[in-house]
Amino acid sequence: MAPAVPRSGDAIFANVERVNAELFTLTYGAIVRQLLTDLEEVEEVNKQLDQMGYNIGIRLIDEFLAKSNVTRCVDFRETAEVIAKVGFKMFLGVTASVTNWDTEGTSCSLILDDNPLVDFVELPDTCQGLYYCNILSGVVRGALEMVSMKTEVTWIRDMLRGDDAFELQVKLLKQVPEEYPYKDDE
Amino acid sequence: MIGKMKQYTNVLDKPLSKGRQEVSLSGFAYLFSELVQYNQTQVDNIGELERRLEDAGYAVGVRVLELLCHREKGNRRETRLLGILSFVHSTVWKVLFGKVADSLEKGTEHEDEYMISEKELLVNRFISVPKDMGSFNCGAFVAGIVRGVLDNAGFPAVVTAHFVPVDGQQRPRTTILIKFAEEVLRREARLG
Numbered sequence: 001m002a003p004a005v006p007r008s009g010d011a012i013f014a015n016v017e018r019v020n021a022e023l024f025t026l027t028y029g030a031i032v033r034q035l036l037t038d039l040e041e042v043e044e045v046n047k048q049l050d051q052m053g054y055n056i057g058i059r060l061i062d063e064f065l066a067k068s069n070v071t072r073c074v075d076f077r078e079t080a081e082v083i084a085k086v087g088f089k090m091f092l093g094v095t096a097s098v099t100n101w102d103t104e105g106t107s108c109s110l111i112l113d114d115n116p117l118v119d120f121v122e123l124p125d126t127c128q129g130l131y132y133c134n135i136l137s138g139v140v141r142g143a144l145e146m147v148s149m150k151t152e153v154t155w156i157r158d159m160l161r162g163d164d165a166f167e168l169q170v171k172l173l174k175q176v177p178e179e180y181p182y183k184d185d186e
Numbered sequence: 187m188i189g190k191m192k193q194y195t196n197v198l199d200k201p202l203s204k205g206r207q208e209v210s211l212s213g214f215a216y217l218f219s220e221l222v223q224y225n226q227t228q229v230d231n232i233g234e235l236e237r238r239l240e241d242a243g244y245a246v247g248v249r250v251l252e253l254l255c256h257r258e259k260g261n262r263r264e265t266r267l268l269g270i271l272s273f274v275h276s277t278v279w280k281v282l283f284g285k286v287a288d289s290l291e292k293g294t295e296h297e298d299e300y301m302i303s304e305k306e307l308l309v310n311r312f313i314s315v316p317k318d319m320g321s322f323n324c325g326a327f328v329a330g331i332v333r334g335v336l337d338n339a340g341f342p343a344v345v346t347a348h349f350v351p352v353d354g355q356q357r358p359r360t361t362i363l364i365k366f367a368e369e370v371l372r373r374e375a376r377l378g
Binding site for chain 2: 013016017018019020021022023024026027028029030031033034035038048052055056059060063090091092093116119120121122135
């Protein structure tokens with residue numbers, strides 16, 4: 001029996017309600033600004049952004065699975081492809097590409113073509129240690145954790161820090177099998 | 187091979203986008219909900235929460251004004267009250283929320299009050315306010331945006347967001363109340 005055909009990122013994005021990316025960009029900027037004022041330490045802000053991303057990711061995965069009809073990914077390679085082609089497109093309207101696979105197939109890089117979070121943004125000298133888009137790493141980590149994959153997500157290249165692209169490294173730490181919530185003998 | 191020098195592109199050198207790019211509404215809604223949730227942890231009472239959301243919105247408003255003045259209005263600035271109000275009600279709303287605001291009214295009781303109403307603010311689409319938070323409205327963020335635009339356009343005002351129950355509708359509509367400063371009205375009177 002043929003499995004349900006997963007919908008492409010473009011098709012889903014065309015069907016969801018959309019808002020102006022600039023509102024999104026400016027709101028994110030306001031969030032980062034607030035965090036910098038409150039927390040002052042750049043490392044703390046990075047952590048907080050990651051945490052916020054994690055909170056978003058654990059909820060976002062439900063919507064993603066509901067709207068995209070993806071079948072269970074056979075391996076991590078497929079997972080990464082799905083995130084890059086469908087996930088990013090569906091929510092941010094941009095696609096990413098997957099590269100730099102390691103020999104075991106547990107670590108790869110997602111390169112974002114375009115990043116709506118960083119329009120109009122320039123990092124001042126006082127914030128050079130800031131990973132401005134750290135919320136994205138939290139989102140990916142949170143979403144994958146909800147589908148039983150513990151990962152480590154870090155920024156390899158960041159255009160705001162002078163590199164030529166946005167590269168996110170996703171490393172699979174372990175697959176956590178789903179826990180059956182009820183005890184068998186009850 | 188020569189090592190690549192880190193290149194910091196100057197954000198002002200990049201061409202200005204046309205503003206047509208979009209993200210999903212749910213993406214924005216998640217982000218906004220994190221903004222509200224984070225601020226909830228930083229305050230002790232509703233008033234402060236509204237103020238923080240307003241301040242966040244203020245920063246957005248400042249930037250929106252600059253962006254739109256340059257892109258939509260060819261760097262011309264409004265000098266009249268009605269001009270700036272209609273700029274906010276139409277242009278700003280259309281760019282940020284995809285449609286012009288539902289209505290723009292002049293307050294009947296006070297000369298210096300104007301109201302922009304919306305059946306359901308985009309930011310409030312997925313927000314429900316628990317009863318114990320009383321009249322708290324996340325539209326304070328939008329009120330902040332409006333205040334940012336007006337303030338930097340030279341029309342200082344106090345802007346607040348209120349829920350107004352409507353007969354026959356389950357969700358109340360939101361009104362952004364704009365109360366202009368004295369100097370604005372005096373200037374407007376002088377300009378005739």
